[in-house]
Amino acid sequence: MLFHVKMTVNLPVDMNPERAAGLKAEEKALAQRLQQEGKWRHLWRIAGLYANYSVFDVDSVQELHDLLMQLPLYPYMTIEVNALCRHPSSIHEDDR
Numbered sequence: 616m617l618f619h620v621k622m623t624v625n626l627p628v629d630m631n632p633e634r635a636a637g638l639k640a641e642e643k644a645l646a647q648r649l650q651q652e653g654k655w656r657h658l659w660r661i662a663g664l665y666a667n668y669s670v671f672d673v674d675s676v677q678e679l680h681d682l683l684m685q686l687p688l689y690p691y692m693t694i695e696v697n698a699l700c701r702h703p704s705s706i707h708e709d710d711r
């Protein structure tokens with residue numbers, strides 16, 4: 616199941632810089648592991664914003680929920696989710 620996810624990060628302005636750097640490093644490590652595992656298919660920065668557009672490939676809505684909630688930056692994110700399905704004009708046979 617594919618889901619388009621928009622994540623907007625809002626770190627508190629008074630957050631300790633070392634704490635922020637630690638969270639970002641943990642987030643990066645997990646994001647890269649999930650990409651290697653094929654769960655996090657696309658990760659794009661939205662130009663000009665501390666936000667991203669992502670595509671997740673998961674087995675269930677519950678898996679997506681659990682995965683998003685375990686992100687280190689989750690407490691500081693606003694998240695929007697849209698379910699995706701195959702477009703009849705798509706030439707990508709592996710879309711599902």
Ligand SMILES: O=C(O)C[C@H]1C=CC(=O)O1
Nearest residue numbers: 624642643646665666667
């Ligand atoms: O930077 C972001 O968009 C937030 C988050 C998503 C992946 C990652 O490494 O950090």
